[in-house]
Amino acid sequence: MAPMRFRIRRHFLAIGILLPLSAALLIFFASQSDARRDWPSAAWQTDNPSSHGVSSSGLARAESYAAANKTHSLLVIRHVRLIFEKYYPPFTALTAFDGKSVAKSLISIAIGRAVHEGLLPSIETPVHKILGDSRQNASWQSVTVRHALNMTTGIESIYADMIATSDWPAYIRGLPGTHPPGTVWHYKSDPMISSAVISAVAGVNARTYFQNTIGRALGLADFAWGQDPSGYTDGNGGALLTSRDMAKIGYLMLNDGMWNGDRLLPRDWVANVTFPSQSASRQYANIWAGATPTAITSPPIEYGLGWMCRKLNGVPWDAYWAFGGTGQFIVVIPSLDLVVVRTGSNGPSNDETVFPTLLANIVAAVADK
Template sequence: MSGDFPATSPEAVGLDGDQLLAADERIRRELPHVTSLLVARRGRLAFERYYGPGAARRQDTQSVTKSVLALLTGIALERGLLAGLDQPVLPPGTAVRDLRWHEVTLRQLLTMTAGLPSELTDPAYDEAWMASADPVRFALEQVLVDGPGRAFRYSNAGAHVLGAVLARAAGQDLAAFAQAVLFGPLGLAPPAWARDPQGRPFGNGGLHLTPRELLCLGQLVLGRGEWRGQRLLPEGWVEEATRAHVEGYAWMEGLPGYGFLWWTAREGDTEGWYATGYGGQYVAVFPELDLVAVMTGRVEPHPSHRHIIAGDVREAAR
């Protein structure tokens, strides 16, 4: 099965099984939008619950896709496909409306500081971008609202541009590159991935994975890029990607720090690294606890359920 994971009991890896069962009961009683909760510690799957038909199957992970893009960027850098984080995003001579686009770097796309408008605070821009015949070209035609590197603005368009940059650097489709260097080595079958009208996989979302497959990605990050004895990510990349480079929108999930398309927070006295997506998609990594948690939800508006991870699951680690 794609996403196989060695299983154990909570107690065998130092987790409070009663507290996890209480979290399960709270989800069933109070959070009807949640579709899964998985917890792994010390490399073993210790708790696994699904809520509703089809919950164990692949679903749209929304903006968790962005965090996967960050992992692919690290791989591309190590392989010499990209010159460095401070290389310009656009090839010389690329036609743009705002010449400041030529100053935008990979680092700024990874930290959401390129100067693009934020779809979260400008619904009209979001609708126009999504409806465009070429979302990459649409983004490049925008006048930047800040000078590159000056301010954090959460940007789906910027992540999609980064995906296009990676595909160009790799000389192949982004999904094919991801399968060759990341999903395949993890033992995952090729996932569905939504594409724009030009046929490009969306860099900002649309990647379909199962909760167990998300757990594999979290375990890879917990292992600082090593997976079952094989190094998939370059040395030091996870540490750099999960370090807070800028202050993000804390109101989104109560997560104040933003790394390279990963959110960071100090939960109690524990560091937490998060990949998050609309509808309650979470991959949470707690390195000091040797703990990974995954939660998924229906892709629709509903209250946040991150407190289950930040509270119940984290506190179950003894």
């Protein structure tokens, strides 16, 4: 029998060999799993709902509700497969839909990409250090990129007045502060400041930057996105995307900013932007949101940094979404590995009912939740 010290030495030697080997195997199998994931950069692969734990009859009930409520398109993705897709004439898979305030969520993603690339040090950076402060407006000395993302700049802009000018960010930056930054949330045009920040740090407008970085990686079709007369991308709306491309954006968020093995957004960025901003602004996460404060009021929406989140009856607690007026939405539910895209033409009066009801019907169809 070998002496104790040699048995111990062999034991630790084995551990020293097995640990690196185990790590290497984990990396190998993770990469194989990632390779088998069939990322939808080129196109979504389709499959039947039942193969992914979703009831076809349950989805049929959801579709009936959608059809009766001015829906233009409805897509459901689970386990990286497009398991349901419906368009209502005259709309088709080739239609580029105006996501309206979904654009706010795209601006949030573009800011995240700029941070990841090192173009923007952090979202705690004061805006005046990026855009300058030629107006010497003291109200802007403490406003950060974070404040612009979650609409707590304390600057009360008026949309109609803004679009009457030739430079929308300059209009907002010329206004005096009404509240200290970070203390009061108000749904307004602060995303135009985020758009201007991207232009300043990237050297191109937000649409071009988004398309050249995120869009190219995801395989998005080149898409139109409105801008002001000075060329700043409209941070409030006007991005025209197909429903399938909207689903890719949701899938990027579902995967924590990873795409086909590449990290496109900072680690934990998704968790940060989909976490409700602060008690003073419980209606806006950090731009994955988008509805007007009067559109969905009970219970209140919580807004992070461009994404909306709140507890909905029949929907898992971890759901969050990009939301645009008249019922455009990209919903992500990580616990169900689910992405839902819907476009439509609801009025403000029934946005509050159609969105949660349709989403709850789809979730109810997931049999293995």
